Amino acid sequence: MRKYELLLPAGDLNRLKIAIDYGADSVYIGGYDYSLRANANNFSLSEIEEAVKYAHERGKKVYVTVNMIFHNVDLDGLDNYLLSLDKIGIDSYIVCDFAVIEAIKRLKIKTPFFISTQKSITNLEAIKFYKSLGAYKVVLARECTRDDIKFFKENIDTEIEVFIHGAMCTSYSGRCVMSNYVTLRDSNRGGCSQVCRFTFDNNTNHDYAFSSKDLNMIDYISDMMDLGIESYKVEGRMKSLYYIATVANAYRTIMDKKINGTLKPDDIDYYKKVLNRVSNRENIAQFYNGVPSVEGQYYSGRQEVSNQDFLGVIVSYDKNKNEAIIEQRNKFSVGDTIEVFGPKTNVQKFKIEYIINEDNEQMDSAIHPQEILKINIPFEVQKGDIMRIQIT
Amino acid sequence: MQKKEFLIIPNTKDLDLYKKYNLNSFILPLQGFSIGYNCYFDIGEINELSKQYNIYVIVNKFLHMTIYDFKRIYNKFNNKIKFIVEDIGLVNIIDKDRLILYENHILSNYKAINYLSTLDINNVVINNDLTIDELKEIISKTSSNIYYYYVSKNMLMYSRRNLVKNFNKYYELEDTNNYLLSESVTHKELEISDEEVGSVVRYHKIFCASKYLNDLNILNLIIDLTNINDTSMHMILENIDNEKLCDLIDSDYYFLENDIKYKVGDIK
Numbered sequence: 001m002r003k004y005e006l007l008l009p010a011g012d013l014n015r016l017k018i019a020i021d022y023g024a025d026s027v028y029i030g031g032y033d034y035s036l037r038a039n040a041n042n043f044s045l046s047e048i049e050e051a052v053k054y055a056h057e058r059g060k061k062v063y064v065t066v067n068m069i070f071h072n073v074d075l076d077g078l079d080n081y082l083l084s085l086d087k088i089g090i091d092s093y094i095v096c097d098f099a100v101i102e103a104i105k106r107l108k109i110k111t112p113f114f115i116s117t118q119k120s121i122t123n124l125e126a127i128k129f130y131k132s133l134g135a136y137k138v139v140l141a142r143e144c145t146r147d148d149i150k151f152f153k154e155n156i157d158t159e160i161e162v163f164i165h166g167a168m169c170t171s172y173s174g175r176c177v178m179s180n181y182v183t184l185r186d187s188n189r190g191g192c193s194q195v196c197r198f199t200f201d202n203n204t205n206h207d208y209a210f211s212s213k214d215l216n217m218i219d220y221i222s223d224m225m226d227l228g229i230e231s232y233k234v235e236g237r238m239k240s241l242y243y244i245a246t247v248a249n250a251y252r253t254i255m256d257k258k259i260n261g262t263l264k265p266d267d268i269d270y271y272k273k274v275l276n277r278v279s280n281r282e283n284i285a286q287f288y289n290g291v292p293s294v295e296g297q298y299y300s301g302r303q304e305v306s307n308q309d310f311l312g313v314i315v316s317y318d319k320n321k322n323e324a325i326i327e328q329r330n331k332f333s334v335g336d337t338i339e340v341f342g343p344k345t346n347v348q349k350f351k352i353e354y355i356i357n358e359d360n361e362q363m364d365s366a367i368h369p370q371e372i373l374k375i376n377i378p379f380e381v382q383k384g385d386i387m388r389i390q391i392t
Numbered sequence: 393m394q395k396k397e398f399l400i401i402p403n404t405k406d407l408d409l410y411k412k413y414n415l416n417s418f419i420l421p422l423q424g425f426s427i428g429y430n431c432y433f434d435i436g437e438i439n440e441l442s443k444q445y446n447i448y449v450i451v452n453k454f455l456h457m458t459i460y461d462f463k464r465i466y467n468k469f470n471n472k473i474k475f476i477v478e479d480i481g482l483v484n485i486i487d488k489d490r491l492i493l494y495e496n497h498i499l500s501n502y503k504a505i506n507y508l509s510t511l512d513i514n515n516v517v518i519n520n521d522l523t524i525d526e527l528k529e530i531i532s533k534t535s536s537n538i539y540y541y542y543v544s545k546n547m548l549m550y551s552r553r554n555l556v557k558n559f560n561k562y563y564e565l566e567d568t569n570n571y572l573l574s575e576s577v578t579h580k581e582l583e584i585s586d587e588e589v590g591s592v593v594r595y596h597k598i599f600c601a602s603k604y605l606n607d608l609n610i611l612n613l614i615i616d617l618t619n620i621n622d623t624s625m626h627m628i629l630e631n632i633d634n635e636k637l638c639d640l641i642d643s644d645y646y647f648l649e650n651d652i653k654y655k656v657g658d659i660k
Binding site for chain 2 (some may be wrong): 069070071072073074075096097098101102105116118119121122123124125126127128131133138141143144147148151170171172174175178179180181182183184185186188189191195196198199200201202203204206207210211212251287291292293294295296317372
């Protein structure tokens with residue numbers, strides 16, 4: 001395992017494979033029960049087994065979230081679930097409720113556990129407390145600043161995991177039940193309806209909104225690695241395959257360049273553009289340099305924008321013809337300059353010279369999602385590589 | 393388990409106003425370490441009041457580095473005073489017999505409570521979004537000293553951001569530190585207030601569990617008067633032992649009687 005872990009989310013097996021193929025050192029997933037994303041597809045036990053096999057064959061790890069807040073009724077079946085995950089050979093449980101820690105210890109389970117961000121750990125004394133319970137790592141509250149983290153790393157050997165990318169709660173995590181009261185869905189058992197992204201009347205001339213912009217730490221990854229943070233976590237178990245591939249590739253590239261001493265400002269600038277485009281909200285570094293002011297939030301309701309950057313997936317490549325068969329995702333046309341990237345393909349650009357459909361007809365544009373097409377690509381690409389618009 | 397005790401979180405610093413109700417136990421928000429209350433007390437005031445009353449101090453902020461500011465003042469408190477704390481790091485600082493762990497909305501099952509007890513954390517505040525059946529099961533399967541928000545405008549969210557100040561600044565509005573928010577579809581109302589160190593949202597309706605007082609009176613019952621108007625406050629304090637209290641004020645106890653759904657497929 002690398003010293004610096006890039007940890008990606010996966011809502012299903014396909015996403016897990018993409019995350020691993022595109023650079024994740026570890027992936028976190030949820031089972032059908034006991035995790036905090038009830039709306040994600042999540043994994044059955046047999047799928048978790050397949051996920052662990054896929055990851056371990058590639059030297060990667062799988063963490064399973066068992067991080068919801070348990071009510072009495074939820075305790076039934078917990079022991080068997082934890083034992084099943086242990087038997088499968090997952091690499092760690094991500095936990096929040098003391099009932100889960102109790103069960104892991106009572107059952108003498110060898111699989112280690114670490115503490116979810118739901119516990120909103122903000123200081124060294126809290127880390128010491130969870131270390132004393134047996135946690136080898138803690139996920140910090142997203143509200144921690146650089147100074148907080150620096151102090152932790154200088155004073156304790158417990159591994160630190162921080163979020164580096166994705167959506168933010170407006171509240172300290174775990175301490176919000178607005179979803180419960182406004183929509184009767186339990187936020188702490190995976191049903192969060194994101195009430196913080198609703199708009200409200202507050203008796204002014206403006207709708208009241210207080211949702212957070214997203215987190216993006218691309219500017220600070222190098223600094224964070226210098227601090228010695230072990231694990232770099234991306235949020236988003238419900239995100240698309242394209243999002244996961246893009247974000248994994250971006251941070252993998254930046255972290256590898258930092259490690260081998262080749263990281264340049266241009267790299268940061270380029271991947272910042274990539275990440276800005278793939279996100280459907282604006283993103284900033286949030287609390288890293290202190291509590292964000294006006295710039296950290298939205299004030300007029302939901303601000304998500306759709307993204308049509310994902311143009312297609314490589315199905316196969318003919319080296320002799322310099323031609324690829326691809327599956328279309330979004331519109332592109334002859335004359336467009338586009339980019340390809342993949343697990344073994346560095347980001348490269350080329351110009352579309354022709355598009356041929358399955359009836360062998362020349363097309364000016366590819367407009368049908370999932371249509372199988374032939375296009376020219378002047379360099380070798382691999383099955384599964386991703387085509388996207390040129391990032392400028 | 394201790395016998396019932398009513399604990400009051402006041403909405404004014406003048407505790408003499410509560411004398412006529414024969415209340416002797418108060419939970420006082422600590423200046424600089426608490427958030428979301430109508431009034432705060434400094435250490436001198438708290439120690440002085442502890443000569444007359446049973447005093448608990450509530451520290452409900454996540455403390456970050458200020459945990460060490462608390463550590464520096466901890467020994468200056470009268471040693472009769474107990475502490476209700478949100479930040480679990482304080483477990484390493486406060487003596488266990490003076491500590492009441494209050495992870496807001498988190499502590500929701502009997503096994504978690506019993507596990508904490510093995511760590512000598514025997515005083516806990518439990519979630520008050522639980523059903524009465526869940527509460528009864530917890531009471532029957534634990535021996536810890538449990539505290540419960542019995543009457544309160546429940547605190548639903550706590551942010552480190554200045555959610556009111558930022559809104560006002562964005563729209564160049566006059567300074568206010570609070571709004572009543574109304575959601576257009578559900579018409580649910582929330583109270584948001586801003587302080588220097590962050591913001592909190594409280595539910596506009598008063599949670600009141602009086603209907604089940606006989607089942608709950610083995611617990612230490614917290615009455616949080618924050619944001620409650622004078623009329624309701626007097627009604628609450630005059631009827632503190634009355635099972636009908638919930639009918640005398642504009643109250644809501646939905647979660648006491650209804651399981652909450654948490655998977656979309658469960659919502660019919």
